[in-house]
Amino acid sequence: MAIEDNQMGYYSSVPYPNKYSVPMLTGRRFSLDSNKQYKMPKELFDVVKPDPDKLGKVASDFIRQHQQFQVPRLMTLYRYYIGDNDIHYWASDKSPNRADNRITSNFGHVITSIKTGYRFGNPIKFQYSDRSDENENDQDELNNMISSFNSKNDESYHEKIMGKNLSIMGRAYELLYIRENTNEIALKPVDPVNCFVVYDNTIEQHSLFAVYYYNINYNQQDYWYTVIYTDDTIYYYKSSSSYDSTLILDTKVSHDFGAVPITEYINNDERMGDWEFKLDTIDAIDKSKSEMANSQEDFSNAILLITGDFDVPKKVMVDSDGNPILDENGQPIIKQESPDISTKKNKLWLKPAILNGGLNGSPTAVQPDARYLTKELNAQGWKIYVDGLEKEIHKDTNTPDTSDENFASNTSGVAMTYKLWGNDQERANQESLYTRGIMRRLRLMGNYWFKLNKIKDVDMMENITPIYTPNLPKNDSEIVQIATGLKNTGDFSSETIRSLAESITGVEPDSEKERIDQENSETKEGDPLQKMFSRKSDELEEDISDDKRPDDSKVDPNETD
Structure with a gap:
């Protein structure tokens, strides 16, 4: 789809x-x-x-x-x-200035x-x-x-x-x-x-x-x-x-x-x-992970709280000709620069703030301070909650958690079966x-095939049986041990043993039997090269025997010992 x-x-x-x-x-x-x-x-x-x-x-x-x-x-x-x-x-329904990850x-x-x-x-x-x-x-x-x-x-x-x-x-x-x-x-x-x-x-x-x-x-x-x-x-x-x-x-x-x-x-x-x-x-997991990401992002964009005054430079205002501009008393006009409080800056210059009209009408100094307003993030509690939900999903859907480090580490076939x-x-x-x-x-x-006369009886289809083979993770050495043990008992047929070994060899039992029969047939008939050497050996033995046999044409019948 x-x-x-x-x-x-x-x-x-x-x-x-x-x-x-x-x-x-x-x-x-x-x-x-x-x-x-x-x-x-x-x-x-x-x-x-x-x-x-x-x-x-x-x-x-x-x-x-x-x-x-x-x-x-x-x-x-x-x-x-x-x-x-x-x-x-x-x-x-989050405000525009809040993180909203999905x-x-x-x-x-x-x-x-x-x-x-x-x-x-x-x-x-x-x-x-x-x-x-x-x-x-x-x-x-x-x-x-x-x-x-x-x-x-x-x-x-x-x-x-x-x-x-x-x-x-x-x-x-x-x-x-x-x-x-x-x-x-x-x-x-x-x-x-x-x-x-x-x-x-x-x-x-x-x-x-x-x-x-x-x-x-x-x-x-x-x-x-x-x-x-x-x-x-x-x-x-x-x-x-x-x-x-x-x-x-x-x-x-x-x-x-x-x-x-x-x-x-x-x-x-x-x-x-x-x-x-x-x-x-x-x-629930999606919301939890999204809100965790939102909290992390909001933490990075936390509000900067500043108390006191900024220590910023002052300069004399001048006209287009570069001459100082004077006030009504003839004094140069002093302009204070606006403070730069961008969170991208790594320094802030602060000084105490002087408040007039404090106790007894005397000025009061407020010491400068700068800090971020943040909320506490319980990351461990968040993890426990999400991990619990994920475990519940695997349990309720009968799906093994392959991310579990204990899932398949040195796990026997029996243990895997139980999992x-x-x-x-x-x-x-x-x-x-x-x-x-x-x-x-x-x-x-x-x-359809019966209509085409390709089969004699539609009921033949009832004799077909689908056979399913679960695609399990397998331990080849363990299967070999089991097959060997069954064979050694003498109570199981060769076809059963071959069926068990199919998951390792990938060869169907019938095909495996044909291969064995073919090998046995070749062994019985003999290897062609071995036959050639055997024939040469036989001929050599015959030649040697002929050399030791007496030549009747050279024997005098009248000769006596």
Whole structure:
């Protein structure tokens, strides 16, 4: 996502045009409709589905709700991810001569990067479960088709983008479509700010239709495009100047995916991001750091308090000809220079001030003094407060604090596992939800391939199992010790040992087995160079034996001993 590509959505999440008008930490942040899942009675949808105009009108109503209530939340979360926190728009009401720094803490980016890398840093493996009643060639063909699809669509990176959107906004969308002039299925992540799915009112919550709407700003003019996906048709509507304009059908095409080709993934049952519930704590840290910077700056610009008089030079006033100007008594007029009290000067010349009319009418001398008026800065207390808030964020989001000097110093694998235990519990739930989305993707692909007679049965897709490998920091020597220990017991297969060693070697167990078989085969056949030396050696031995054998042609048969 890029904010410049959706400026309307961006401005809906900030106090535009009154920039500094956000009252921070004052109550509920988003509307109750900001994370609502859209539903519609199926019988009503069946009425409007055959009519593109009626379907467009229904979609327009949902688009208005989405743009008004949901986009501000989504864009706010994305702003926090890129460091554009609400502190930038805080109504601090500071006077113009006071420091007003706005410092953000980018916890959103840090937490999302760690969690996305942990979940999707290692590619997902798609494993076909063995079934004796199915043709092995069909299984291999399906595996090859899925591998080819994943390779052409950079599936590994696609999962990372989906994971990032889930971590930030609590939901992610992907679109399956057919590449132009081909029969190849393509995969694309869709920005949650520009997409939503409408479900039916049944217990299964089937997708009725999905809407993808977006704008392009060209030559100072907005062009809004809307596409509606149903279970069998894609409707393209003409561009308009506003997102809430009446939708007029441009063209429609059928598809063979057998269901709505946009799939919604959710991060959790609440459809919340990984750190969304800690926005208030992030704001508290931003305010604290900003106010600390303000205090430091105000300290540097402290008020200079001066008592007494300035010892400044005096000079005789002269006219344009350089002659002294006299007063009415004929005395030269003396002018006193104005004191220079700039804080940039490193010296001040002061003298006692003489006050007339003091006690008993006698003059009183006031000794000179100069000092800054400052307030006490409790830097240590400030640090304890901010550190406590930061620790709370890491604890509540199950995110390890990598800045902690005790986090990974001489940490064993078991200790590291305990540090990531909370994150693992969360990951287990999120992987289950993510697998739902992947299986829907596979079913859609299976429906299309079945239409093309590329697979014999769509139910074959149910036998594909996504396997996740957490991207953990690893101790190679410890893994080698474990693998060696397992092998020495004699109770574990070589394939199990090779699977354990894959995290070190980067070689899949099957490939490793092929390498071993190849080496064993070469050893059995013998090295060609060694064969040549062995053959030469055998020939030499034969020559020596021939020299020792008696020559029958030279033996006299009548010769006796």
